[in-house]
Amino acid sequence: MFSEKNIVLIVSGGIAAYKAATFARLLIKEKAHVKVVMTKSATEFITPKTMAVLTNEPVLTDLFADPTDAKIDHISVADWADYIFVVPATANIIAKIANGIADDAASTVLAARHTPLIIAPAMNENMYRQKAVQKNLQNIVADGDIVIQPAEGLLAEGYSGQGRLPEPADILAYSELVLHQKQGRLQNKHVVISAGGTVEPIDPVRYISNRSSGKMGYALAKAAAEQGAQVTLVSATTTLSDPIGVKTIHIQSAQDLSDQMMAALPAADIMIMAAAVSDYRISEPAVNKLKKQTSGQLTLTLVENPDILAQLGAMKKEQYLVGFAAETQNLLEYAQTKLVKKNADMLVANDVSKQQVGFGYDTNQVTILTKNQEPQVLPLQDKLSVARKIMQKISEVIN
Ligand SMILES: Cc1cc2nc3c(=O)[nH]c(=O)nc-3n(C[C@H](O)[C@H](O)[C@H](O)COP(=O)(O)O)c2cc1C
Known part of the structure; x- marks a missing residue:
């Protein structure tokens, strides 16, 4: 489904950001063209260099990176995309998506989007269960975007709960399923x-x-x-x-x-x-259990x-x-x-x-x-x- 498609992969600053590298690789294996946008916090967890080398594309991290460049990157990236993924999605970027806030490169690309958006929230369980986070997720779903439920399991804090980023292969499979279903x-x-x-x-x-x-x-x-x-x-x-x-x-x-x-x-x-x-x-x-018969039959x-x-x-x-x-x-x-x-x-x-x-x-x-x-x-x-x-x-x- 993603073969020859243009995918913008937005990485926000959660502990699961390292899994975005595997996810990018899976997309490339599917023959997708991938461009990565990272929040400033995401770069604390995984380097833009890693994502650039994996995707063979420059990574957008800063809205105002090159003041001499006349091109408006966040708009051209949003226009280029057939699909936009946010993997992982922090509580912070979820709030921005739900409310149309555009205060960095990642959230401004999201504010300028006009193609399907799939987000994979990942955070501590108490953060995930927070009313504000749940309301924001409900609003995102109500707006027609796709939210992939976080998985249950061991969290970075050392205890179990719901909040883990699902495995990259499952994010891919689930996204394909939901996108197909929407046209089914x-x-x-x-x-x-x-x-x-x-x-x-x-x-x-x-x-x-x-x-x-x-x-x-x-x-x-x-x-x-x-x-x-x-x-x-x-x-x-x-x-x-x-x-x-x-x-x-x-x-x-x-x-x-x-x-x-x-x-x-x-x-x-x-x-x-x-x-x-x-x-x-x-x-x-x-x-x-039947025993061997003496008759041989x-x-x-x-x-x-x-x-x-x-x-x-x-x-x-x-x-x-x-x-x-x-x-x-x-x-x-x-x-x-x-x-x-x-x-x-x-x-x-x-x-x-x-x-x-x-x-x-x-x-x-x-x-x-x-x-x-x-x-x-x-x-x-x-x-x-x-x-x-x-x-x-x-x-x-x-x-
Ligand atoms: C070690 C560490 C791990 C973090 N993990 C998460 C996380 O898994 N999910 C989350 O929503 N926020 C997490 N945060 C908090 C975010 O980094 C913080 O809210 C930040 O403002 C998010 O920025 P961004 O949404 O622009 O990437 C973590 C912070 C630290 C210091």
């Missing part, structure tokens, strides 16, 4: 997505599962959140971290998943079944699990229902049959026998089937790009 096409929609592979216990230490990594479902959750949706992710096993801005519920078995999805159905607008659900479970999982009795997509298809009213079909042969035929039989509105089919497609890979190649439309074949691409195309298609159909 799924505002006010509740999207429920299942992901990962279900786990069916054999005994307390063993289970039956499948190769699903959860990557596709997690990418869908991220893509739905980017479009401004309220997203609930019902996640079976995966090693992935919970996506930012998404309510994630962790479950184990197909029965747990069925319970969560059925409970979520009435309040959902869009239901996406991307989890790989075990068709069968052990009829009676052993209470204690172990027979497990399996019983069928609920068909969650079919359950949702039978129960749904206005909800838009999306299923996934991972097949190794006769892909489109199976997917078409599944679309109709399960009463789904969209079926995303992938041939998991192909290289780089489906389970565990970061890429996927899918065909989207909808009722009364020609199948849409998407090229092989990373799972987030696939997810964005799927959410785009859903938003077109339901809006």
Whole structure:
């Protein structure tokens, strides 16, 4: 989102100012063009030289630095920006932003801005909870700017509380999410997505599962959140971290998943079944760990699990229902049959026998089937790009 964009990074004078260096580097890694403006206090914590070398640009610190220069720096910097970040934002600069005070280079650039502003407050918890600071933050949000909540954790004062600057990668991810959401096409929609592979216990230490990594479902959750949706992710096993801005519920078995999805159905607008659900479970999982059998054989009795997509298809009213079909042969035929039989509105089919497609890979190649439309074949691409195309298609159909 920030690739080839002009970013003004304003650094104010808090103890977390050193993290602005990492943040600048991340932006540059995203191929953004970065210019840094620092308050006088910020230069007590990190040198302008560091920021200049990292960004390969001069750093603006003084409104009146060069009296012979006819150029008005604070205006040209504000005009140049596609986005302005304040990382970290002190209580002081927050007060200036909220009240339009312009008494140094940083606050004057801010007063002259006309592009989206994202600020990341960081301070001692008592300062953060101060009524004046909270009122100023509320005013900044009410003016349409973005405030990233400080994180909880160990503060510079040696005790824990809310006030820490979030990690630079989280500031970047959260900013992208919120900026996307502001332009999103799924505002006010509740999207429920299942992901990962279900786990069916054999005994307390063993289970039956499948190769699903959860990557596709997690990418869908991220893509739905980017479009401004309220997203609930019902996640079976995966090693992935919970996506930012998404309510994630962790479950184990197909029965747990069925319970969560059925409970979520009435309040959902869009239901996406991307989890790989075990068709069968052990009829009676052993209470204690199974010992080796003297016969040299172990027979497990399996019983069928609920068909969650079919359950949702039978129960749904206005909800838009999306299923996934991972097949190794006769892909489109199976997917078409599944679309109709399960009463789904969209079926995303992938041939998991192909290289780089489906389970565990970061890429996927899918065909989207909808009722009364020609199948849409998407090229092989990373799972987030696939997810964005799927959410785009859903938003077109339901809006
Ligand atoms: C060691 C030290 C650490 C500080 N850390 C913070 C901080 O994390 N957050 C904050 O709002 N102010 C902090 N301050 C206070 C600010 O530096 C002070 O309010 C200053 O006026 C801010 O100026 P600026 O907003 O122009 O950068 C700290 C001050 C000192 C001396």
